[in-house]
Amino acid sequence: MPAQSSPPRTDSRPGGRSARVRAAVHQAVKELLADEAGDALTIPVVAARAGVHATTVYRRWGSVGELLADVATSRFSGDVVVPDTGSLREDLERYAYDLARDLSDPDTLALVRAIVGTGGEAAGVCRMERQRQLEAIIEREQGRGNEVPSIERAIETLLAPLYYRAVFTDQPLSPEWARSLVSHLLPK
Amino acid sequence: MPAQSSPPRTDSRPGGRSARVRAAVHQAVKELLADEAGDALTIPVVAARAGVHATTVYRRWGSVGELLADVATSRFSGDVVVPDTGSLREDLERYAYDLARDLSDPDTLALVRAIVGTGGEAAGVCRMERQRQLEAIIEREQGRGNEVPSIERAIETLLAPLYYRAVFTDQPLSPEWARSLVSHLLPK
DNA sequence: CCACTAACGCAACGATCACTGCGAGGTTCC
DNA sequence: GGAACCTCGCAGTGATCGTTGCGTTAGTGG
Incomplete structure (x- = not known):
């Protein structure tokens, strides 16, 4: 056993390959959700819309639920600015x-x-x-x-x-x- | 063309066969929703749980969305009693x-x-x-x-x-x- | 500059899903 | 009591989904 080499450090640097497909998949999810279809929001559909292979989505997220949770987390985090007017x-x-x-x-x-x-x-x-x-x-x-x-x-x-x-x-x-x-x- | 015979009057009399199937399917939907699985709430699963064949569910409701809407309608209608205490x-x-x-x-x-x-x-x-x-x-x-x-x-x-x-x-x-x-x- | 790791594309497989004729059973109306 | 109608069960079909093994490519560290 190679004495726990490196922890699974995901390639998430901006511009990296992983980051690009992540952004594309997130965008595809949002588009399909807004696309007023109620249609099945399934992994192959999301992957096709994002221009990546379904295998990739299955391996990185596993299920539609985890994918949605990830999209929500990155959507509802960070970009909020607390108002501070003094009143x-x-x-x-x-x-x-x-x-x-x-x-x-x-x-x-x-x-x-x-x-x-x-x-x-x-x-x-x-x-x-x-x-x-x-x-x-x-x-x-x-x-x-x-x-x-x-x-x-x-x-x-x-x-x-x-x-x-x-x-x-x-x-x-x-x-x-x-x-x-x-x-x-x-x-x- | 048979000159539009009789309107599609569904057999909904209490105790009738259709009513029994409807109740069983509705109960199956509620159970599966509460069953804390997140699992796919799909037509064959609902039908199996209700003890009917999937064909029946497909024909009567068509899709999971319509089935859910029907369950919700019959769940949230009728059995409410408006309080009337005078105050x-x-x-x-x-x-x-x-x-x-x-x-x-x-x-x-x-x-x-x-x-x-x-x-x-x-x-x-x-x-x-x-x-x-x-x-x-x-x-x-x-x-x-x-x-x-x-x-x-x-x-x-x-x-x-x-x-x-x-x-x-x-x-x-x-x-x-x-x-x-x-x-x-x-x-x- | 080169090796190593990790992420991705590709092609298969089994399982399940959604759907469609056809026949049987029960209910209603004449 | 008989006929018409509706509903349900049954078996089969095409399509899609979820998963896995393997080769390729991109990014990282020495």
Whole structure:
């Protein structure tokens, strides 16, 4: 036994071959999800759309569920910017607006719905980043010595209506409506 | 051409053969959804579990999507009883409690998540009955000449947090928490 | 510059899926 | 009681899916 040589270090440097096929496969998944077909989102279909062979997808991800989870993780991580205007109300309005705008994107919405459909354990990825963002805003205001609503209340008042309306209804998530949610959390 | 004889009247009388098959297939779908497998919920699997032949399922429903929609429709229709205690607050608390209890059932939750995953257009079935129930409660109170919150506010304050917590998180929907939602809608 | 590792393409295989005629059984209506 | 209709079971077919072994290519470190 060769004394555990090198750990399975995946080639993920930008521009590398693995990174390219990863991006292509992710893009194919998003396109197929948005492609309003309900069609089977199966590995061979994704691979064909991405221009790679199905074998590659099977080996790297194994199943549609893991592939979806990976796409969701890379979609809902990193590219969020916590608003910081100095005013809690304004921060929360920016936050609600950003989230409404994000969930209005058909690709994102289709991804969220697909993730929910895979069993829910991976659904946390779709909201965890946003929830942390919300917590950061409130904790920062708390650090300034002001009274703040509880995280739980903020989630119920902002996150829940936004996600509920996006996922379960066809009503648009207008900026005015998103801001009105903040006015119900901070009535004064 | 036989001059359109009789309309396709499905044999749905209770106890009939079609009704038995339908019930068995619906039960099989619920069991497989709750069976915590993520496994493929495919027509042959459902048929085998229901003790019928796959051909029957293919002919009556055609696809997994339509089958799921049918199961959801018959699951979320009819068996709801609108609370009527004479007090708006008590009605809403009963309502929230009933809904929390309903969504706490793993079978129901799995069905909701699966419906969402199929594309969203059928997701309305999972909430429409409940929304009508909520509207009925509020309109009845309004008929008594009292001030009432808007339907939209009630949906955002009650329906949205319940569905959000059930679908996206693993937190339990405790009766106390459900009641606390009402206290935020009716603060006085 | 050269060897080594890892990721990818290729071609097969078995298994399962979705679908289609055909016949049998039960229910309804005359 | 008999005939028509609908529903279901049965067997077979083509297509697709998931998986595996092997050779090739790209990227990495000495």
